[in-house]
Amino acid sequence: MGRLVMKFGGTSVANIDRIRNVARHVKREVDAGHDVAVVVSAMAGKTNELVEWCRDASPMHDAREYDAIVASGEQVTSGLLSIVLQGMGIQARSWQGWQIPIRTSDAHASARILEIDGAEIIHRFKDRQEVAVIAGFQGINPQTNRVTTLGRGGSDTSAVAIAAAIRADRCDIYTDVDGVYTTDPRVVPKARRLDKIAFEDMLELASQGAKVLQVRSVELGMVHNMPVFVRSSFDKPEDIDPHGTPPGTLICSEEEIMESHVVTGIAFSKDEAQISVRQIEDKPGVAAAIFGPLAEANINVDMIVQNVSEDGKTTDLTFTVPASDYARARDTISSAKAKIGYARLDSATDVAKVSVIGSGMRSHAGVAAQAFTALAGRNINIRAITTSEIKFSVLIDAAYTELAVRTLHTLYGLDQT
Numbered sequence: 001m002g003r004l005v006m007k008f009g010g011t012s013v014a015n016i017d018r019i020r021n022v023a024r025h026v027k028r029e030v031d032a033g034h035d036v037a038v039v040v041s042a043m044a045g046k047t048n049e050l051v052e053w054c055r056d057a058s059p060m061h062d063a064r065e066y067d068a069i070v071a072s073g074e075q076v077t078s079g080l081l082s083i084v085l086q087g088m089g090i091q092a093r094s095w096q097g098w099q100i101p102i103r104t105s106d107a108h109a110s111a112r113i114l115e116i117d118g119a120e121i122i123h124r125f126k127d128r129q130e131v132a133v134i135a136g137f138q139g140i141n142p143q144t145n146r147v148t149t150l151g152r153g154g155s156d157t158s159a160v161a162i163a164a165a166i167r168a169d170r171c172d173i174y175t176d177v178d179g180v181y182t183t184d185p186r187v188v189p190k191a192r193r194l195d196k197i198a199f200e201d202m203l204e205l206a207s208q209g210a211k212v213l214q215v216r217s218v219e220l221g222m223v224h225n226m227p228v229f230v231r232s233s234f235d236k237p238e239d240i241d242p243h244g245t246p247p248g249t250l251i252c253s254e255e256e257i258m259e260s261h262v263v264t265g266i267a268f269s270k271d272e273a274q275i276s277v278r279q280i281e282d283k284p285g286v287a288a289a290i291f292g293p294l295a296e297a298n299i300n301v302d303m304i305v306q307n308v309s310e311d312g313k314t315t316d317l318t319f320t321v322p323a324s325d326y327a328r329a330r331d332t333i334s335s336a337k338a339k340i341g342y343a344r345l346d347s348a349t350d351v352a353k354v355s356v357i358g359s360g361m362r363s364h365a366g367v368a369a370q371a372f373t374a375l376a377g378r379n380i381n382i383r384a385i386t387t388s389e390i391k392f393s394v395l396i397d398a399a400y401t402e403l404a405v406r407t408l409h410t411l412y413g414l415d416q417t
């Protein structure tokens with residue numbers, strides 16, 4: 001007997017039939033004798049619809065009201081799943097973030113979990129074998145008493161945080177793919193499912209665009225050393241052997257992984273925009289004059305490339321920002337033009353970032369060089385490059401994203417045979 005968190009994403013609870021299917025998965029674990037806390041997302045498409053309604057109501061809306069609205073999708077699914085479970089004779093109740101409570105920061109729309117009190121849930125496991133059905137994505141700020149949300153994809157983070165709070169043995173993330181693949185299997189049909197992946201590699205994959213897990217959930221898994229298992233909710237619950245190992249991917253510490261490849265996977269993101277500041281004076285303080293105002297405007301800068309000045313007088317600086325922040329970033333730099341001192345701004349929004357990830361890169365040289373040759377062979381122009389210990393990224397024209405990902409996937413021997 002153990003204690004489990006089971007998280008179901010939007011497509012897994014997209015309608016009442018799918019919620020019934022989820023309930024059968026839950027029943028399977030309850031029948032096997034486990035204490036179960038379930039975390040649910042909103043029905044597929046629901047959060048997008050709610051976000052759209054907020055924008056429609058007013059483009060400059062109050063972030064606290066935005067959270068009150070978008071948190072409602074999860075309230076519905078947690079109640080529905082509880083009703084279906086009760087109908088199957090399973091003791092269950094729904095919990096909203098504020099009821100547990102899941103205490104978060106007050107950064108509305110991207111709040112961080114500060115603390116979760118798991119005592120009552122554990123008490124009810126012991127006292128009445130009750131399944132806790134928890135609305136993902138939401139929490140409450142203790143100072144303001146207002147509902148908060150954790151950023152898109154945040155139910156993954158709710159699940160791992162709850163798993164840590166109730167000292168679960170494992171956190172199962174049920175989704176619409178049967179694990180973490182070497183790259184998005186919807187883009188590269190030859191992508192291979194990984195049996196295991198280290199937290200560090202998963203963290204990079206998620207932060208570079210693989211949306212299968214929210215980045216913060218992986219960080220929490222790593223901090224709490226909580227095994228996270230990604231698996232499919234579409235498998236028939238009746239076909240799963242409760243004592244066997246189902247198909248899926250275990251995210252765990254590096255030491256638990258025997259097989260090691262130099263490259264673990266490839267991620268990509270089309271949510272990028274490039275801004276080039278031309279002919280800036282090459283003198284101390286210029287980078288600060290550019291990035292200071294961007295930081296103040298809360299704009300996340302990702303890749304930064306600065307040329308070495310040819311004439312000792314002026315140079316060019318290129319950086320990327322999320323596409324959604326592009327207009328603000330451009331305005332911010334334009335407003336600071338007098339202070340920065342530059343000739344002109346060039347920009348591109350039809351760009352994508354492709355990242356190659358692998359902790360094996362720490363001990364292997366020349367991994368990136370191979371990629372540059374392969375991309376050149378496909379006539380793909382590289383606009384910018386960044387590298388770190390276990391990954392490198394290239395910025396390319398968005399139209400070549402799929403081609404670049406497939407080329408690199410084959411190059412590093414990741415294709416399914």
Ligand code: ADP
Nearest residue numbers: 009010011175176180181183184186210211212
């Ligand atoms: P959920 O609604 O269950 O949270 P998401 O849509 O957030 O599901 O995440 C699952 C999706 O992530 C998959 O459908 C897949 O297209 C995408 N994905 C991107 N990269 C990967 C990867 N490396 N492995 C598996 N899935 C990936």
Ligand code: ASP
Nearest residue numbers: 041047137152153154155
């Ligand atoms: N429903 C939220 C979203 O769509 C949270 C989640 O599904 O994880 O972003």
Ligand code: MG
Nearest residue numbers: 009153211212
């Ligand atoms: Mg998700």
